[in-house]
Amino acid sequence: MTAQEVRLCGLLLREHFGEVVEKVGSHLLRGGAQNLRTIIHETGLPLDLVKKSLCVLVQHGACVFSSGRKGPGSPTEYRTSCDWILRILRYPRYIYTAKTLYGDTGELIIEELLQRGHLTMSSTVKTVADRLTQNMEEGRCMDYSEVSSAFSKLVETHFLQRCPTMVGAGTSASATPSTPATPGTPATPVSTAVPTPESFPDCYKVPHVTLLGRGKRQLSSEDGEDQRNAKKAKLDSQTHGDEGICWQVNFERFHLHFRDQAIVSAVANKLDQTSSEIVRTMLRMSEVTTSPTASCTKPLSANEIFRSIPTSYNILRPILDQYLTLLVDDPMEFVGKTGESGGGMFVVNLHRALANLARATLESVVQERFGSRSARIFRLLLRKRHLEQKQVEDFAMIPAKEAKDMLYTLLSQDLVQLQEIPKTPDFAPSRTFYLYTVNQLPTARMLLQNCYKTVANLIERRLFETKESKRLLEKSQRIEAILASLQASGAEPEQLTEVEEMITAPEKQQLDALRVHINKLDSAENQVDETIFLIESYVTSTASPS
Amino acid sequence: MSDVPLKKETNTLDVAEVESRIKALCQQFPHGITDQVIQNDMPHLEPQQRAMAINKLLSLGQLDLLRNSSGLLYRMKDMQSASKMKGSDNQEKLVYQVIEDAGNKGIWSRDIRFKSNLPLTEVNKILKNLESKKLIKAVKSVAASKKKVYMLYNLQPDRSVTGGAWYSDQDFESEFVEVLNQQCFKFLQSKAEAARDSQQSPMVQRNSSFGTSHEVWKYICELGISKVDLSMDDIETILNTLIYDGKVEMTIIAAKEGTLGSVDGQMKLYRGVNPVLQPTGLVRTPCGLCPVFEDCHEGGEISPSHCVYLSEWLDF
Numbered sequence A: 001m002t003a004q005e006v007r008l009c010g011l012l013l014r015e016h017f018g019e020v021v022e023k024v025g026s027h028l029l030r031g032g033a034q035n036l037r038t039i040i041h042e043t044g045l046p047l048d049l050v051k052k053s054l055c056v057l058v059q060h061g062a063c064v065f066s067s068g069r070k071g072p073g074s075p076t077e078y079r080t081s082c083d084w085i086l087r088i089l090r091y092p093r094y095i096y097t098a099k100t101l102y103g104d105t106g107e108l109i110i111e112e113l114l115q116r117g118h119l120t121m122s123s124t125v126k127t128v129a130d131r132l133t134q135n136m137e138e139g140r141c142m143d144y145s146e147v148s149s150a151f152s153k154l155v156e157t158h159f160l161q162r163c164p165t166m167v168g169a170g171t172s173a174s175a176t177p178s179t180p181a182t183p184g185t186p187a188t189p190v191s192t193a194v195p196t197p198e199s200f201p202d203c204y205k206v207p208h209v210t211l212l213g214r215g216k217r218q219l220s221s222e223d224g225e226d227q228r229n230a231k232k233a234k235l236d237s238q239t240h241g242d243e244g245i246c247w248q249v250n251f252e253r254f255h256l257h258f259r260d261q262a263i264v265s266a267v268a269n270k271l272d273q274t275s276s277e278i279v280r281t282m283l284r285m286s287e288v289t290t291s292p293t294a295s296c297t298k299p300l301s302a303n304e305i306f307r308s309i310p311t312s313y314n315i316l317r318p319i320l321d322q323y324l325t326l327l328v329d330d331p332m333e334f335v336g337k338t339g340e341s342g343g344g345m346f347v348v349n350l351h352r353a354l355a356n357l358a359r360a361t362l363e364s365v366v367q368e369r370f371g372s373r374s375a376r377i378f379r380l381l382l383r384k385r386h387l388e389q390k391q392v393e394d395f396a397m398i399p400a401k402e403a404k405d406m407l408y409t410l411l412s413q414d415l416v417q418l419q420e421i422p423k424t425p426d427f428a429p430s431r432t433f434y435l436y437t438v439n440q441l442p443t444a445r446m447l448l449q450n451c452y453k454t455v456a457n458l459i460e461r462r463l464f465e466t467k468e469s470k471r472l473l474e475k476s477q478r479i480e481a482i483l484a485s486l487q488a489s490g491a492e493p494e495q496l497t498e499v500e501e502m503i504t505a506p507e508k509q510q511l512d513a514l515r516v517h518i519n520k521l522d523s524a525e526n527q528v529d530e531t532i533f534l535i536e537s538y539v540t541s542t543a544s545p546s
Numbered sequence B: 001m002s003d004v005p006l007k008k009e010t011n012t013l014d015v016a017e018v019e020s021r022i023k024a025l026c027q028q029f030p031h032g033i034t035d036q037v038i039q040n041d042m043p044h045l046e047p048q049q050r051a052m053a054i055n056k057l058l059s060l061g062q063l064d065l066l067r068n069s070s071g072l073l074y075r076m077k078d079m080q081s082a083s084k085m086k087g088s089d090n091q092e093k094l095v096y097q098v099i100e101d102a103g104n105k106g107i108w109s110r111d112i113r114f115k116s117n118l119p120l121t122e123v124n125k126i127l128k129n130l131e132s133k134k135l136i137k138a139v140k141s142v143a144a145s146k147k148k149v150y151m152l153y154n155l156q157p158d159r160s161v162t163g164g165a166w167y168s169d170q171d172f173e174s175e176f177v178e179v180l181n182q183q184c185f186k187f188l189q190s191k192a193e194a195a196r197d198s199q200q201s202p203m204v205q206r207n208s209s210f211g212t213s214h215e216v217w218k219y220i221c222e223l224g225i226s227k228v229d230l231s232m233d234d235i236e237t238i239l240n241t242l243i244y245d246g247k248v249e250m251t252i253i254a255a256k257e258g259t260l261g262s263v264d265g266q267m268k269l270y271r272g273v274n275p276v277l278q279p280t281g282l283v284r285t286p287c288g289l290c291p292v293f294e295d296c297h298e299g300g301e302i303s304p305s306h307c308v309y310l311s312e313w314l315d316f
Helices: A003-017 A019-031 A036-043 A047-059 A082-116 A121-135 A144-156 A224-236 A251-270 A273-285 A302-308 A317-329 A350-370 A372-384 A389-396 A400-412 A440-468 A470-488 A493-500 A505-543 B003-028 B035-041 B047-060 B079-084 B090-101 B109-116 B120-132 B174-197 B202-208 B213-223 B232-244 B308-314
Strands: A063-066 A077-080 A160-162 A246-249 A335-339 A345-348 A417-422 A432-437 B063-068 B071-076 B136-140 B148-152 B248-254 B266-272
Touching: A003 A019, A003 A047, A003 A082, A003 A440, A019 A036, A019 A047, A019 A077, A019 A082, A036 A047, A047 A063, A047 A077, A082 A121, A082 A144, A082 A246, A082 A251, A082 A505, A121 A144, A144 A160, A251 A273, A251 A350, A251 A505, A273 A302, A273 A317, A273 A345, A302 A317, A302 A345, A317 A335, A317 A345, A317 B202, A350 A372, A350 A400, A350 A440, A350 A505, A372 A389, A372 A400, A372 B232, A389 A400, A389 A432, A389 B232, A440 A470, A440 A505, A470 A493, A470 A505, A505 B308, B003 B035, B003 B047, B003 B063, B003 B071, B035 B047, B047 B063, B090 B109, B090 B120, B090 B148, B109 B120, B109 B148, B120 B136, B174 B202, B174 B213, B174 B232, B174 B266, B213 B232, B213 B266, B232 B248, B232 B266
Parallel strands: none
Antiparallel strands: A063 A077, A160 A246, A335 A345, A417 A432, B063 B071, B136 B148, B248 B266
16 A cells, blocks of 8 residues: 555546545545545545445445444445555456457457446346447347357356355445345344455356347437437346346456466467467466465376367477476476376476566566666676675676676665675674675565556656647547538538548647557556566565465 | 814814705705704704704705794705895895795785885885896786785786786776677577477477587687687686576586586586566656656656656657
């Protein structure tokens, strides 16, 4: 909960949900768990606005509520955490992953769920089918069953999960459809722990849903709005047998997938394509059997791996054995051998791989920022742990003056630390050893905070650029609207060109430049988010007791 | 009465004889002889006479006095070096002795003072004298550039003083090191590529992409880019810097004693590797490389909204 994290979360909340939600969210971030009255009192917002903001936050999984500290009778407290809000930054990556794995259907399902937070299966399927039908050619439409099957596949691979039902005694929080009280609320004391989705046995069970039909194409007529509304109301009144079972995106699963992707691409970079395919197979086999915090996957025998490799790679058994031996011998230690049964038992060392990737990230930051010689010194210190100044110069083969300069720069940026070992108890400088060292974990944490600050800077710059050109953007929007209406009503080409010329050429240039800027800033945010993900995974992996 | 002059004669005769005897003994035992040896040889010699003879030889500069753990040793002095010192006085001889003892590491003027117990001015005068006679020379140490160590004129300075192959005239030759660095890397990289292109089984590929330190040394020697002779240790230090650059990895294998390039029954193998990660996302933005990152706040002098670096980067 550092200042940078809070700032970034505030920006994200404001962009996605508006100022009111941002106010409530930031307040919760800074103040910890609070009850409704405190929030109202301290933010100064009216009751219904606060209630609605809390609804929004809970809906999107950014806030949880539990009964108060003083026991079951006290007012419920609301709590939020930076991690949950920072996930918003990663939404584009989730959607893209779903697209690569399950095609357009999967992409739209995930997009809908990310937008709405919690949604029942039937509504998701209907909305997605409608959207897909919109984009198809005339006369074709998307069948509900296709979308349902994509949905089930997502649930099978644990990318989607059911929302946890809250066993609450009269929770004053809203009647969101996602958290109905189970029938016959027990009178037993409520546990203060928030139930996780995983604690329910039906977490990944697809309900039996009767969904027959196909997507409806929206008509773009004048009073299409009213018609659509009427249609919607009619559709909603149909029941499909899955009321009250809402689904949400399983972010942890996506994170595991990203981590696997990172490991596979690192192996591909370091060794070759075939080795990376072998590692990918191993990771795929242990997707659902390994817990998220495990330090290595469950042991897999070489026979199993051989059977599971896709036949398109045409790898023979002795060749596979050789590749596995090479992977085990590699100094990066991605894969380890734990036994000899079944032709050799192999595991993927997840924590070690993450540590190596984090180390490579740190090294690349030093290299880009300070040059390759400083990177040499940095890697030297990472390897040899503690070195004196003279030894650094000798090992790195850099002239003494330059080495000194680089070491001091790294020291001032806190990437390198100094350890004093006194010969005498009075720490006299002439009689003390000064050793340079690099501590990987604290440096990684520092870099993580820098990443948060960078993303916040990029978002602010984007908002600033948009604000600067607000007038221009409004004008272009108006002109587009006029053009669209003219085209719909069948105007002549001269009228269209007349309208188009209302935007002057320099203004057009400015608009194009603005578009380029905003795209660049957006893609930069995604790139920094990749770094954030790697370092965050590394830091959490070291925090777990394994 | 007539015995006395005879005895005196025999005494003087004895002294010359004793001296030559001692010199012969010294030549017989070039490592040096102790009092015990002289006594064994001439048992009738009195200690006083022995001492007189030895002192005479010492003052003539024909004998060297050394001390070892068991006692005093007398050694024949080189006639040549004895001639050099003609005209020098004892103090100079002492200083010269001290410098000679330091061997090829050289000795600092302050240490000379301690060992010879002479005052500073004397020592400096003597050093200047000896230098002008071209008997000693001053060599600048590479570790502390102001410090001068003295050693005998014809000795090669030791590696620790001159820095070895990487220093020429007290200057670290960074370009030389860089060139060697690149050459070694190219050699290992081409070896790895050749192995990859050979399309054989992966184990063979990997093993053939390894180069031993001996092979790299031979390649560099044959390239002839180095004016100085490089030893295998030098090449290994260069290869170590490549490891710290993240371009090369090393393994050690056990090798038979006789095979080429093996040291103590092991051989070091090096191979070129690819980086594990592309430059990370953070450094693709200006903020990741910004020198004033710490001072940047919204609403301050330096802020993201008005950042010059961001503007330039966006217009790129």
